[in-house]
Amino acid sequence: MSEGALPKGYEFAEVESHWYNHWEKESLFRADAMGQKLPYSIVIPPPNVTGQLHIGHALNNTLQDILCRYKRLRGFEVLWAPGTDHAGIATQNVVERQLGAEGLTRHGVGREAFVQRVWEWKARYGGIIINQLKRLGASCDWSRERFTMDEGLSTAVRQVFVSLYEAGLIYRGRRMINWCPRCMTALANIEVDGEELDSFLYYIRYPLPSGKGSLVVATTRPETMLGDTAVAVNPEDHRYRAYIGQKVILPIVGRNIPVIGDPYVEREFGTGALKVTPAHDFNDFELCGKHHLELVQVIDERGIMTEQAGRPYAGMDRFACRKQILKDLNKSGHLVKTEPYKHRVGHCYRCHNVVEPMLSLQWFVATRGLAQAAIEAVKEGKTRIIPAKWEKDYFNWLENLEDWCISRQIWWGHRIPAWYCPKCNDVIVSMEAPKECPNCPGAAVEQDPDVLDTWLSSSLWPFSILGWPDKTLDLEKFYPTSVLVTAFDILFFWVARMMMMGLEFMKEVPFRQVYVHALVRDAEGQKMSKSRGNVIDPLLMMDKYGTDALRFALTAFAAQGRDIRLSEERIEGYKHFVNKIWNAARLVLMNLADFEGPVRLPEAPAKPWEKDRGGEVLGLAHRWILSRLQRVAAETVESLDNYYFNQYAQVLYQFLWHEYCDWYLEIIKPDLYGRGADAGDLARSVAAVVLEKILILLHPVMPFITEEVWHRLPHTSGMTIMKAAFPEAQAEWIDPEAEEQMETLMAVIVAIRNIRGEMNVSPALKVEVACLCVQDAELDLLKVHQSTIADLGKVSKLTIAKAGKIAKPRYAAGAVVRNMEVFVVLKDILDFDSESSRLQKELAKLEKELGLTHRKLSNDDFLQKAPHEVIEKEREKNVRLGEKIDKLNRRLEIMNGLRESRAG
């Protein structure tokens, strides 16, 4: 990858692996906690150790990488701290499946051996996602890579548990929780996904013992009737008021159960009568407490009907039982009717099985106080959520937060540091295992078999990854972190909990800002998922189009507050942009190959272009491109500082392609080829310098091609682009005059091309052009740049004259540009009809515009109330349009005259 002319094609695969290895070898991602630079830090949202890089990761990490690379270029001490999450249930499930394939079960192999298996699995496959992140170009400091089950992080978890327990913020209690019968563990409320199901509402008759009358209840879960211990009605409901206090017979079972009154019951829903199953429903459990009802558990932890469900149901699967019950109720005439019904049913977020509400002894975090602090920190602006609309959801969630169930009945995870004495039943919570019960000398204690919710360890991530509970230099330098970059789907799972824990244990927010980015969806707006089969695999995309193209595509679509609809074609499209960069570089470097002189940009005095630089006066195109470069640099900073990633991508795309390539390089080609007046070094210097700056500006989003081309530039002498100086915008190079003049010049050229195109003149054919100017300034401008006009407009003979000094060419198509008239002479080929219709079309457009300005200017209210500048602008526009229209009208008259004379 040496200097010199570039190969014809850009070989991204080779380049990407080469440079990534180089960066790692040179430790360019490593942060120095002792460094003097200002810190900028991000902790990665740790991917599951079982994870495969999906498109969401690709977006998330591309954005983080952009920020990190950008901040490095701007002189910050950047730490992007990476790692993976042990993902308790998910990982356990993966290894269980693996065991299953071998005909084994986790209970069969036993706890210790199973956990050993998981570690082996992790050693073997845990690095996959990390390598995929590297493939993406992620500039994480891998020397600081952590895993949530590392020794240090495990210590942090225990420390947190013990502290919260001692502070009374962790407690153990028997409560109603969500239970996954597949994973065989408790879940936190947030880990339950409500999925809408097409189901049925079943109406079941509960007769009165007297035989006279009955109550009909409506339910979606008929199998739970086996555990009913009451029927509830609304006490205000006159239909049922008389039943309150009486008993009804539970069909099939034959048990008498009371009818109770409670305002919780909705009169309008179903029949207005509700069957109460306290052991299997959150609300029914509430009623049970309030009305002192019995509690009958008919479904067990595996989702199997219990003995209490009675024959023949005991031992049946809960769904099989539902079918059987319906059959039986139907037979006995208790099933009144069945109607289709759509409702939401809780599913395990890991295995998607239907969860069961269950009464269970679990550990909880009391969240009220922690949540309050997390709310206040955002309200006080200590942490800013961007875009701000997410703050509302954040507040809302925290305000309604219930206690967090943190114990899981699985084996893979941080074991709960609680021990029980079988003799005195005391609970000992401590960092290390106690040798014996402190109350009962000699009594061995047993550790709680459960492990902690994965999200508990994740909630410590911003400080545990930096070494807490030790007082480390990393914590000192990099906590609080600068920003957390995440999708909204883990705002509550993770972000809110990090806020709570950070504030509790560090007494300081974990991050100054939270940037919430979009979700990547497919082209139809559907969430990407394997089951839908609509996933775009980022690895495949990198294989096909290169990492830079994928990153650029994601970035270009990362507008705030909107989901991304991604399709493969768009990624492919940005491969063209990568190609464009490569070819622009080829052109420049081709001409630098034999370039002896130093590549240099003149120093920037107050007005650099007014000084004679040893015979080299900076020409218009150079002044213009350098001026535009300053603005683009400023826009880059503005975009990235505000997380307008799409704007960042688009500004650079536009600048490189449509200004630098389409105009600047085209204009200086004669110089590069040694034919122009300004021949030589200056054009090469400016072209190379601007290219170099563009590469730096693009580097955050396209790290690979920028580094590769950078090294081919003659003056970078082996230095990495990662250590280049960021091209801060320099006001003294901003040159409004050059911008204005270039615009005029470009407008003239576009006018010529436009006529050629519309009149179907072959690009191979050079034409004669006349430009008639009113103003001296424009006349001079065109004269100075006549060779450029001739080159880019493909002009054989260019006449530039003061209006009125020469006659307007007769057999020509014309256009009005600013105060000038541009004519393309088409002596033999002019088609009067098409030219006249072209002019008419143009006229119609202008007249419509004129009508609008005219209406505004004849409106007194407008003249009185609008700001002066706006009125002035409108007046100028009015005059300009009027003149243009006059000219076109005259032109049209001539055209018509010519047509008649030719016809005659």
Added chain:
RNA sequence: GGGCGGGUAGCUCAGUGGGGAGAGCAUCGGCCUUACAAGCCGGGGGUCACAGGUUCGAGCCCUGUUCCGCCUACCA
């Protein structure tokens, strides 16, 4: 039920203090012009969902309607 976001060119979307409707892709026409056909040059295409309102002026602000998407909730 509540909340949020969206409806702008054929498609996907920008439009971040109200003041001339934009881009990319697609499409059409013309070009192998020695960086690039993965390219160059040019063209066409929009009642900014609908209806009101505020304003001299609304894609943008307000109200209502409608369609789509998402999030949330204890009507079983």
